Amino acid sequence: MRTFYFSIGIIFLLALQLWFGYLHLKYPFLGIYVNQTESSQWVVRSLEDEVKGLDVRIGDIIDKVNGNHPDQHMTITKWRAVEQVDTLEVIRDGQSIQVGLKEVKNSLKRDVLPILAEIICFSVALLLYIKVRNSRSAKILSILFLNVGVTFMSLAASARGDGIAKLMLGIALPCIAIAFLHFLIAFFKEKCGLHLKFRMVYVLYVLVAYQVIVWFSWIGQQNVNNKLYLVLSQL
Known part of the structure; x- marks a missing residue:
């Protein structure tokens, strides 16, 4: 049964990687953030400085x-972001301008760096899972590295406005902290015989699951005004 769940997990991660990789290769990150005016126009409010070759102001x-x-x-x-774009037209000083996207760098x-970090984290997680099977703390530590790897894997697609990537970030980021706490409890029990009865850690995992449900309810809205949601969407 463990082999079955392990195989399902690998297939799921590979599917995510293929999708995120497709978005990464197809669309450059533009870093254009907009606000809607009272006249229902979308106006550029800020730009990412790191994006080069983009003629938007x-x-x-x-x-x-x-x-x-x-x-x-x-x-x-x-x-509130302009991403996953093939063609873009803006109005500047009353004139319509076709923005070239081929020069965006x-x-x-x-x-590149998130991909390297992802590979390292997944490799460590796999190594711990396979080589230290008899240690509960090692298994939890592998889960921690798995979540860090998922975070790095989702960054590029999330920046490009992909909802699945943002959802994975919303799950992985809190799970990193929870898994670290869980690892410390298991490690001290395993190595020092120190029994820390902290069942709250399982409640924290349940809260993450609840967060996923809330996140889906927000995604279902056409125009989201929740401030927390908009802050998380910038990840």
């Missing part, structure tokens, strides 16, 4: 995204 009005009105683009209505820390 603060105050530009988003006119069309992929040939459609910006209200029809998911990353704009849900995350992302930084090394945005595209």
